[in-house]
Amino acid sequence: MSERPFHSRKPRFQRPSGKPGRRDHQPRRTFGDPDLVILYGWHPVAEALRNGKRTLRRLLATENSARRLSEELGMPLSIEPEIVRPDEINRLVEADAVHQGLYLEADPLPSPTPDTLSGKRVVLALDQITDPHNVGAIVRTAAAFGVEAIITTARHSPAATGVLAKSASGGLEHVPFMIVRNLADTLIALGERGFQRIGLDSSGESRLDEMSLRQPVVLVLGSEGKGLRQRTRECCDAIGRLDMPGAIKSLNVSNAAAISLFAVTKAVSADVKG
Structure with missing residues (x-):
């Protein structure tokens, strides 16, 4: 018309x-x-x-x-x-x-690679988190905490556009996406470069805020419901958890990302100063 x-x-x-x-x-x-x-x-x-x-x-x-x-x-x-x-x-x-x-x-925007990451700031990896609103909220939080890059897979991940971009509220301009074919292979490559790979899961053996963390570090978040896939868990050096003192023990993944990034950036900053 x-x-x-x-x-x-x-x-x-x-x-x-x-x-x-x-x-x-x-x-x-x-x-x-x-x-x-x-x-x-x-x-x-x-x-x-x-x-x-x-x-x-x-x-x-x-x-x-x-x-x-x-x-x-x-x-x-x-x-x-x-x-x-x-x-x-x-x-x-x-x-x-x-x-x-x-x-x-x-x-x-230009995408980094495992070889071009500086390791001076936290890297975030998302294991098949598919909701663009959640990923957008995570991007906004990542920008606030100065995350160097967000790793996602080419499949089972929303594109960095549209709804995701609106939810990120400008965060896409400050945190580049690294789109990879296989997350496990990428975590292995980062491990070979000396990255400490920390997964987040409710079944983690240690509280995230009590773990000994150092740079370079990559924080790995799993999808809501399924959490980290088994192969992803196997590629992490340690699995941490968030202990909630209230009646509700689980959090939306974007909220969990905010709390986790606070704990991780605080810990690695203390390690650098020490």
Whole structure:
């Protein structure tokens, strides 16, 4: 169905160069493109625009959101926005997505490898955690704790785009994803590089906050319900647990990630200072 003409009303927003934002009357659906990252909402889009490492392809914005971007970022936008109505963005995102008048298409960020990790900051590995809301929340927490990278598998893991990116609230720009074919093989490779591999599981033999931890370290989290797979457990040097003093003994995986990262970063910081 064709778009309704915009008539003669011109967008009030203009880029610093004085060129008005342009409209695209035929928004393109791009779901399923593995080489394309979809970001929407204020924090994901604003952080991506601040990130010089992110290659941008296309920015759609309502008039108000485009003006706000220009004012609040305090710098010229690196890509000219296409001024659109909110319903045009609605057709490009998931149902009920809160896009706040911003939609960005970009390339994936560069991915580290086991050989390029510095080992100076905690690395996080996710063992088949499939819910994009949970993974997004974990990414946001990881960014807050200065995690160097998040390792996920090519299969049974959500892509770093869309819902995940919105839940991460800009965290994707600060914590790179390392997508691997086999998590166990990657943990073995990290072990050969001297990484201490710590799994988290309710059946762990030691409390995580009482374990002797050192850098470099990779913290491995399992999926809700199933936890760590057996092969993943076998590739860990130790399995820690979180002891909950209250009536509820289990936590959502994103909450468990936050508590675990606090304990691990505190322990390795103390080890470095000692």
